[in-house]
Amino acid sequence: MMSLLSSSSLKFSSLFSGSRTLFTATPDYFKITPQLWREPLKKKKRADPAVEKQKLDRRRKNLEKEIRILKKSADQFKPIDELEVSSVIKNNxxxxxxxxPKxxxxxxxRRRRIERKWCQYKTNQHDQDFINIDNAIKASERAxxxxxxxxxxxxxxxxxxxxxxLPFRCEGPLRTPPVEGYEAMDGDYKDITKKWE
Incomplete structure (x- = not known):
């Protein structure tokens, strides 16, 4: 039996030598290896050093230009419409x-005395509220x-x-159930975000 399997595995391996091979570790365990297709590596193109240098110079110039633009606008802040004062108000x-009046x-x-009296009154009221609440809790516990x-x-x-x-009454569902077969329409979206450059 073992010789039969080993000879069959050799036949399979000779049939699929280009793509897959079939082998067995034990008589009841057959396994096929994955396909190993390969293509030849692409040759790297030799670039002209002058062309490469031009690309690097162009890239460096673009970066320098962007840095200059960022430096110019570094001290400028985004305007906030709510905080801008209109020119009419500035003129008037x-x-x-x-x-x-002084x-x-x-x-x-006189005003300082009134403020002091008001503070004392509110402090006394606050303390009295706490005392009343405490007395009510103690009385209910005794009862x-x-x-x-x-x-x-x-x-x-x-x-x-x-x-x-605290009576609470609610009638019916708080949200309506979905309508079967209803397709919601897509609304129009207008982007009004201001862009500063």
Missing amino acids: LELRKRLV LSLEEEI LVELKEVSEDLYLEAIQLDLQL
């Missing part, structure tokens, strides 16, 4: 100036403890979330 700048010493002292001692069922009912506290 003197008319738009507002004269702020406050007297008494008025400045729950006493309710648990009185009745376990009422305590369990009391600690349940009240879903009616």
